[in-house]
Amino acid sequence: MNDSAIFSLRCRQYILLTFLYFTLNSIATAAEPIGTRIEPGSHIGLEKPWPNVRKALKSEIATIEVLVCPDQATIERPRSFIITLSNSRGSDSAGLGLTIKQACVVSNVFGTRLRSMPLNADEWTHVALTVNTKTINKRARLWINGKLVQESLILEHWPGSFAVTRMLSDKWNQGRVFSGKIGDVRISKTVRYTKPFEPPTSLPEDKQTTLRLDGRRLPLE
Incomplete structure (x- = not known):
């Protein structure tokens, strides 16, 4: 040649x-998921996309999931709120929520906390909290990227109402804000995950969906 x-x-x-x-x-x-850039202090009030959220029944919230991409500032903060459903004081025993605390996802289910491994900054993660309240042994499970990381039996005291229903910022002005990117958000009437699964990059609406927020068009305030 x-x-x-x-x-x-x-x-x-x-x-x-x-x-x-x-x-x-x-x-x-x-x-990769498609999301919206979140600046510190931006928040989403859930009353507009879900007018009855304050009176949400346990039959309407069995899975809470979100596609999240925290930035370095969120990883380094002591705590950042993702989603909060609680009373006016923010009592753990009266609420459901997802936060990032010292780089780890922490879920709260009426006082029972589940914790993940540390997340990496600027990487997308699928976070899902499932709450089965229909069986005698009521159980909460925290899933990260399709893997079960922690589970626990829960003492269910479903409140008559939620006073605080928001995402990404701190109602109590203690600086526990989120920054980075948020993709699709979905709350469902059914427990969607019971065994390991391939993490989705989008969360489409279906007949089991109570609330869905499109990550491309989040109603930020």
């Missing part, structure tokens, strides 16, 4: 490798 043929072959190989690189990179990018 002469020099010209070798040069031509290498050019074709280079073009092919370049094409494969950009194709694979495009596929990887497309597989």
